[in-house]
Amino acid sequence: MTKVNAEGQKEQILNAAAKLFIEKGFGGASMQEIAEALGVTRTAVYYYFKNKDEILTALVEEVTLRARRLSSRVASEATDDPKERLRALVHQHTMLILSHHNEFRVIDRTEQQLPDRAYRANEDAKRAVLNNFTCAIEDGVKAGVFRVVDAKITAFTLIGMCSWPAFWYKPEGAKSAEQIAETIAELAVQSVVRPAKRQLKGESGVSEALALLREDLDHLSLMIEKTPRPG
Amino acid sequence: MTKVNAEGQKEQILNAAAKLFIEKGFGGASMQEIAEALGVTRTAVYYYFKNKDEILTALVEEVTLRARRLSSRVASEATDDPKERLRALVHQHTMLILSHHNEFRVIDRTEQQLPDRAYRANEDAKRAVLNNFTCAIEDGVKAGVFRVVDAKITAFTLIGMCSWPAFWYKPEGAKSAEQIAETIAELAVQSVVRPAKRQLKGESGVSEALALLREDLDHLSLMIEKTPRPG
Incomplete structure (x- = not known):
């Protein structure tokens, strides 16, 4: 140690x-x-x-209760932009899973053996996280920013996107935790967002246009690499 | 019985x-x-x-090997439309998880206890499924139908979307397995697809990408001119 x-x-x-x-x-x-x-x-x-039960209880506190606190903070500090709120929820939850992937799997595997209090705390925390995701999705749908989706199934599915790294992530891999979390957050937002109109307005218009430009440049590089050279 | x-x-x-x-x-x-x-x-x-080990091995055959067979069939029968191919992969994998949710969780939980042959078969099958998802995503990106994403992280994440129902699905719930699988397949496709207007088609990919770039540059100029100068 x-x-x-x-x-x-x-x-x-x-x-x-x-x-x-x-x-x-x-x-x-x-x-x-x-x-x-x-x-x-x-x-x-x-x-x-004192014993292994206390270790399990501490693992629950370390992961599930922290997930609950973090997601509730994002929910209460919510920006008005449903996209950014959802992005923050997903990014943060993914980062938590990435930094505690073993702990997370242990909790899943030993759920039935968790001491009573820890079991209930774990269930409550999972429900609170689900609720924060569901509300963020519902708000986005109401605001017309997200497609009309079943908020609960979608919330479960996005939590699945964030949680799955627990089953494959290797800290020594080629991509950093931050890169993985950003990729997943973007996939999550895109999965629900309505196709953006090509009308850009306000100050976010500039950054949006820049994002589109970057995407086009990525694509162009790819096309050029694929195109056989003449001669 | x-x-x-x-x-x-x-x-x-x-x-x-x-x-x-x-x-x-x-x-x-x-x-x-x-x-x-x-x-x-x-x-x-x-x-x-003969014993519990044989039961575990049979569970692996029932779930993971079937997942492998099914995803390979979609991959080989692939339609030319990357969206439909990905949709089929996700839909089918989700349906398999929904109909075998307990079996799937048992395999995950007992991975370390799997008899040698079953362990290797399970690892091979998971790799094959990942590979089928990765190829479908790469093909969609190359065809200009999907955004430029990291195919491997994206494949893992979409598999996570399909697999997560194992952790929450209740057969007696309000939504049918079919409804859940359709919702998840649509979320998965939307997470990677480029907005229709921005999809590149055919062999003129390079010139189309350039046209989009020009369009975005026009937008950007417009935005910058419209943005009030500080001071």
Whole structure:
């Protein structure tokens, strides 16, 4: 265990525990093995967590409750622009999953074994996140910015887009977490947005026009690469 | 167990086993309990499966290998329209997940416990599905029908959209599987498609891309002239 403050040490333990629970299942990994993975004594782990149940509860707090807090903050600070609100929700949720992918999978896998209080907290948090996504989508539809979609199925589906990296993300991969989150946020927004009219107005018109230009340039490069050279 | 043919009985056993593995974990559920859930003797279950490992292997064959076969069929029968090809891939994968949601979650949760051969078959099948999605996206981008996106991250994300129902779908819910699959397929297609006006067609791709660039530059000039100068 690297020398850090108590919070840092707790996080190291949670991290190591999450990895072991993924490898061996919650039932298959012991406090002893968690200690060994960190190169410390069992006592050092027991200092922070009485048992594996406490570790699971802490994992729920670390991931699901944080997801709830973050999505509620975006919902309350909501800009008037439904696109930007949805983009912020998706981006932030994806970043959370990317930085806690093992923890997230452990919670999913051990849902049935979660201690009562943690189980209810987890259910409540998931419902709150779903609700924040659903409202953002409904508002966008009402404002005429989004297509008329079933807000609930769409909310579930966009949460799926954000959450799926837990099942494939490798931190050592070619793309940074930020690049992945941006790509997913754009896919999510495009999935619901109504085709933009080619009327550009106001100050956002300039940046919108620039975005279109960039897209056209990307496309042009691609076309030129594909076109066989003459001669 | 309802009286049906051997295939039907096997499917009933797999279904009951999947539900129990979700509730109690793979380690926590016994062959005895699987038999009890079906109201038959343990011998009746052993007639079809020697042990829990064989049940897990059969679950992999039922879900992941079928996903692979189905997505490869769409890929090989591919229509020329990248939108319709992607729509078919997403629709079909979502329908498979909806009809096997418990089985799918069990495979995810017990990945580490899968017998060797089943583990490799599962990994190969997932890779093949990813590959079929990636190619469909790349082809759409090359054809100028899709936005310029990272095909691999996008493929993972669309697979996430299809797979997420495993985590929330209730067969007794208000929407039919067909309605859910259609909604998700439309979200997936919209997430990548270029607005109709901006799609490039035919061999004149390069000149069309240039025309769009000119159009966007005109827009941009207009915007800048219209924007009030600071000061």
